[in-house]
Amino acid sequence: MIGICFHCGAPVPPGMPSIDGGSAGTLLFCCPGCHGAYLLITGAGLDDFYRRRQATVDGPSPAAFQETFDDAYLSRFVRPAGDASAIDIIIDGIRCASCVWLNEKVIGRIPGVKEARVNYATGRARVVFEADTVTPAGIFSRIAELGYRPRPYSETAREEGARREQRDLLFRLGTAFFLTMQLMAYSFSLYAGYLQGMDAQTKEYLQFFSLLVTTPVIFYSGRPFLSGAWRSVVNRAPNMDLLIALGALSSYLYSVYQLWAGGEVYFETAAMIVTLILAGRLLENMARRRASGGIEHLLGLCPAEAHRVTGDGVEKVDPAELKVGDLVLVAAGERFPVDGEVRKGTGEVDESPATGEALPVLKSPGDPVIAGSCNLSGTLTIACEKEAADSFIARVARLVEEAQSRRAPIQGIADRVSAVFVPAVLALSAATFLWKYLSGHPLGASLMDSLSVLVIACPCALGLATPTAMVAATGAAAMGGVIFRGGDVLEKLSRIKSAAFDKTGTLTCGSPTLVEILPAKGHSEEELLATAAALEAGSRHPLGKALVQAAQSKGLLISHYPPLSHTLPPLQGEGRGEDRDNGHLPLPAEEIKEVAGGGITGLIQGKKAVAGSPRFLTAQGVAVPTDIIIPDRSLLVCVAVEGAMLGTIVLRDRLREDAKPLAAYLERAGIETVLLSGDRVEAARETAEAVGIKEWRGELSPADKVETVERLRARGGVLMVGDGINDAPALSAADVGCAVAGGTDLAVESSELVLVKPNLERLIFAHRTARRAMNVIRENLVWAFLYNAIGIPLAMTGKLTPIYAAAAMALSSICVVGNSLRLTRSSKA
């Protein structure tokens, strides 16, 4: 038999801890974590938690975890691994290191399983097992018993590509790194030899070995730069790659010639620039992957199979085969394969992937459902309205693909500098050659002097100027809770001219909260709130949810309507008898009718109860007193039973506390602020004035928002801050889209800047970091030019002595890297 965990309500696997709870009987726990949590809570004298907590807000119903797994279907995902088999499993519900621990241990102990490794970051498990001892279905049901939801995982082509790219980069960098380390030993010996004297034989050996280790660094590790440079030559657009390739190749060729001619070599310059810039690329790549960690999860939301209702039963089909109008059966615990409309059944749906709304939403016939959201209770039959390829999840996937294929140009500014710098240096180099050759120098010597111009001009300082600063700044920002997706975002953010804000959920908390309870004479606050909450218990309206939440936080138990029999104890249960005696505790309301934009009516114990706006109540024949004092920007919910006023509840969507400082900061920084709201113009105006935003627009559709952003762009860079699906297009349209934590996944995917904490003050930090990073880059470039201004004339006249060149190069690189590292130090603020 399977017990229920006293702490979290998940089924209890055998062998887990239990406690003798005295009169309550034996308390079972699903895992040591819950056991520990229980001990902690009771140890702190907070036993009340278990009595006060909302008994009816369960996780997914147990039915979700009792589904059977089909071996024939799962075997498609099994790969051979040596003499055993392996399968990748996405485990839904992994939240912490203990979940990983638990899964690894439990899967690992299934007879026949050789190895189980769970990746904490992606929530994916790789299980190696012996196919003749255990089946995939056995492993899956074991995970399901733990209270997690396993899904088979197969890598998409894009993910595989990204993983390959990362590994390829790691290979190249690793090779470059080890070889450069070797090279440095030889180079330092050569430096010493230059200063102290070294016999020609030894020098030749060392130079030869230098050549040996440098060649793979240039032609294997540096290949991405070489091919990039070639493309830029073909396209006649000089860029960073060309600069790097030019620097590395020229010093390589120069050194090869000098090795042959018996001069001094610069192999370390060539190898160093490739290695350092590869390291920068790897870091940037990792930062990008981290920011898009949620995408894989999102794409995994679509179920791999759907149950289509046919004339004589139900058949399993691939969601891609569903046509518009098909009826699809979705059992409790399953995710919707397509967007559709509920035709039969009632159940609660977790729409958090689409809307970010944490509370489940009640769906009954006629309601729309979104692909990827999860049916928590009850069996729903939906009519397919959009094919799988067109569903919400697919649209998001496409957006993601787009965003990612828009390969982040690491440094616009560096490419722009290169575009001027590369031709200039090439011209100087050619001029040197002509001048030397025409003034009577031998061909070889003239060629060498012109090459030495390239050697001294191109490399490190300039190549490192932007990447190091950007990596340092984005790294520091990530530590501070701001993720820049790509270095170019820093540049764009540093030069924004206006900032547009969404209202609800961005400047405000997004959901109304209770401000005041004003009971009518002869009624108590509890009675008023409890009645309202009972009526609104199943409501999807934000106001209703706020009321229910307020009631819960005051310890009033709310019952769902309609009752969800299998997740709830029976409503008439003995446990509730005593509550009823209190008189003001809510009772399940019946015959609930919600009037959009007005209010809600229902029967409580046979009495007609009404809750809603004052106008709605008046329309219902209730005498609403007119002398209620209404604070600004608030919403009123009046409650009446049998035509008699119980009182009024005041709610308000509160402004975020940090909205004002942000607006003030932006104004000081000379950035225009605009409020773009889908709400009424009046509401937009009030919020804008309260925050200190000068311009506001109301009643905007998502398309209108895009248009407004486009118009703002004519005046300069635009930052758009938003959180909802309706903001997503505007976020993409703006120069810098910024999603606030807790926003919808779609908003996050459309953004280039993500605030990890729902804290607008992070935006000030982000803007400051961006500006400082640009300053550092400018300093770096100035330094690189200064160095060139001295080095190039020396090289042109052939007066550049090797030791001076080496020292200058090292010094300039150190200056640039050190300057960039300042960003990480002072960004802690």
Added chain:
Amino acid sequence: MTQSLMMLLILSLFLGCACWLIFMWAVQKGEFNDVERPKHRMLDDDDVPPKQEKQ
């Protein structure tokens, strides 16, 4: 002198190559795929692991 130098140079190159091969092997094996979990792993109390426990 040059002889021993030559030997040392080649020896160092071999050492470097050995390190490089180990690194490549580690990358190939996916050792760098998850850098988050291993640091928690050491905190797990691995009491006497009852290998292949019968359920």
